[in-house]
Amino acid sequence: MASSCWCWFSVYFAASITLGVIAITATIHPSSKNSSPSQEITPLTQSLSRNASRALRKAGYTHMADLLHRSPPFFLPPQNTTFFAIKDSAFRNTSLPRWFLKSLLLYHTTTTKASMKDLLHHPTGTCMETLFRQKNISLTKVQRKSLEINHVKVSNPDIFHGEHFVIHGVLAPFSPLRRQDLQGGSDFIHSPTCRSNQNATNSTTFADSKNVSEWNRIVQVLGSKGYSSFSIALHSVLGGIEKDSMNWGSSATIFAPPDLGLIGYPATLLDRAVRLHVLPQRITYRELSSLPVRTLLKTVVPGEDLEVDGVLDFMPGVVISGVEIVAPDLFTSEKFVVHGISRAFKMAELTA
Structure with a gap:
């Protein structure tokens, strides 16, 4: 039976x-x-x-x-x-x-x-x-x-x-x-x-x-969460970012776009584009939500800051420099937080 x-x-x-x-x-x-x-x-x-x-x-x-x-x-x-x-x-x-x-x-x-x-x-x-x-x-x-x-x-x-x-x-x-x-x-x-x-x-x-840094873990998580383009870009410039992170205390906030749009571009341009999406401090979505509008967020690119736009009527999530956070706190740890954003931030020289 x-x-x-x-x-x-x-x-x-x-x-x-x-x-x-x-x-x-x-x-x-x-x-x-x-x-x-x-x-x-x-x-x-x-x-x-x-x-x-x-x-x-x-x-x-x-x-x-x-x-x-x-x-x-x-x-x-x-x-x-x-x-x-x-x-x-x-x-x-x-x-x-x-x-x-x-x-x-x-x-x-x-x-x-x-x-x-x-x-x-x-x-x-x-x-x-x-x-x-x-x-x-x-x-x-x-x-x-x-x-x-x-x-x-x-x-x-x-x-x-x-x-x-x-x-x-x-x-x-x-x-x-x-x-x-x-x-x-x-x-x-x-x-x-x-x-x-x-x-x-x-x-x-x-x-x-295996002494794998948390940066490498973030690269892996991004790839598994559907942000493969940014994961590949971050991995390609990780050596310099990981080394420089020691100078800012090893904490960071990463804004991950679905498509960085610069794969195949010169390494210096790709490196700068990735760094524009990294803040040298850990800021959760709740903390971002509480920041006043027009607050400047220092990135790890000298002289290029992001700006808090707050919550706009036509976008449900917090907006940073005109880009909406669509996947808040995608990854969090003691020193790191990753937020998924709707598109990549624009670099100054590309918008001039």
Whole structure:
């Protein structure tokens, strides 16, 4: 009787994948009025998807291969990430709702690119942040040549190792697939506990142990939130900005436009354009809202300030130098805050 109840699983699972295409694509690649940069990176992304899918299929991860190689794209992780593919057998006798499939893939994608060699260099209890609501996965068992994450064995390390993307195969999902575990809705995934360092009060994270700065984390978050153009631009000039940030106390506010519009321009112009979107202090959306109209905001470009316009009748969000904040507090930490804006700020020499 039980086997007959699940005989339709393969059909239902295929239908779930097909119906989930729109939901996942919208999450990974939000629409934007200024989407021209996506045309520049699309060939690389399609090639990456095709090669990764081929490697997964060869390793026996057919379901995951199908997810990565569909038209239109079903799941295209941002650059500098790691994807943990789930073995086909783990889906047997299971039906997955669309929202769960979407969340599952995001939870199996970390914001840091890491080979098996990289992973084995870190102690048990190290955590890695995922694309699913910044929830973590944990290295729960680290041995000389074997690794478990959330108590799930990494069975096929380095299935695919590209310049910007790594895939490892795991025996089971990092979160249960049982029906009774799905009753909590989108909160079914709970981050594991990160083991604290003996010499520090903060939890060990993969980014900390690799000495990856928070600037790099912001680059990764921007890419995963649909601001890939600005993420690429910031990454290209990050060395100078990160070095100079030491002079202003390492805190910053970043205004992220959907399209900077200067990819491919001279490095000096691109650097100045990015810096025009950075303030040398942390200012939350609430704090911006309370500032008087015509308040000047000092950027890290000498002599070029932004101006608070306040809330205008025809724009619901706070307006800075004629540009609306459409995604306030997109990313916040102790020293950083990122706000999504509707378009890029204009540089003085370009408007003269």
